[in-house]
Amino acid sequence: xxxxxxxxxxxxxxxxxxxxxxxxxxxxxxxxxxxxxxxxxxxxxxxxxxxxxxxxxxxxxxxxxxxxxxxxxxxxxxxxxxxxxxxxxxxxxxxxxxxxxxxxxxxxxxxxxxxxxxxxxxxxxxxxxxxxxxxxxxxxxxxxxxxxxxxxxxxxxxxxxxxxxxxxxxxxxxxxxxxxxxxxxxxxxxxxxx
Numbered sequence: 001x002x003x004x005x006x007x008x009x010x011x012x013x014x015x016x017x018x019x020x021x022x023x024x025x026x027x028x029x030x031x032x033x034x035x036x037x038x039x040x041x042x043x044x045x046x047x048x049x050x051x052x053x054x055x056x057x058x059x060x061x062x063x064x065x066x067x068x069x070x071x072x073x074x075x076x077x078x079x080x081x082x083x084x085x086x087x088x089x090x091x092x093x094x095x096x097x098x099x100x101x102x103x104x105x106x107x108x109x110x111x112x113x114x115x116x117x118x119x120x121x122x123x124x125x126x127x128x129x130x131x132x133x134x135x136x137x138x139x140x141x142x143x144x145x146x147x148x149x150x151x152x153x154x155x156x157x158x159x160x161x162x163x164x165x166x167x168x169x170x171x172x173x174x175x176x177x178x179x180x181x182x183x184x185x186x187x188x189x190x191x192x193x194x
């Protein structure tokens with residue numbers, strides 16, 4: 001393993017984790033609607049769930065998906081359906097005072113499982129495994145690097161949402177915010193569908 005390849009993998013992990021996508025839109029909405037502390041299980045589920053997904057894909061599952069277009073196509077439409085449902089949940093979320101009593105943020109296991117239907121996560125994982133796994137000592141190293149780099153990045157997205165809570169204390173502003181976050185979540189699927 002060379003330091004240059006590990007540095008390149010770390011940069012790839014940082015850039016792909018930080019760019020907007022389904023996870024980051026949901027974490028920002030969760031931070032705004034439920035607060036940072038209640039969003040921690042969601043953050044951990046994203047980071048550790050994605051790391052586990054990379055490790056499992058690296059054991060050979062990635063080749064099955066790449067070699068079977070029907071599986072990839074089915075995953076694309078299942079992902080879209082699930083993301084549309086999540087967008088609806090975000091768009092109709094209650095204001096924080098009501099949300100604390102009425103709703104719950106996405107939990108650890110749900111966030112970890114979401115990685116398997118998140119098309120951006122698949123693109124990141126397959127790209128990283130094919131480009132870096134051999135050079136850094138295998139898929140487990142890729143998984144660990146992603147989990148370590150991803151956690152502070154997703155925490156920043158959730159913190160950004162949490163930081164907007166004061167601005168979003170007015171129910172009308174929160175409804176607009178949630179509608180925008182839901183729309184951005186759906187728009188993040190366009191590259192996959194098209």
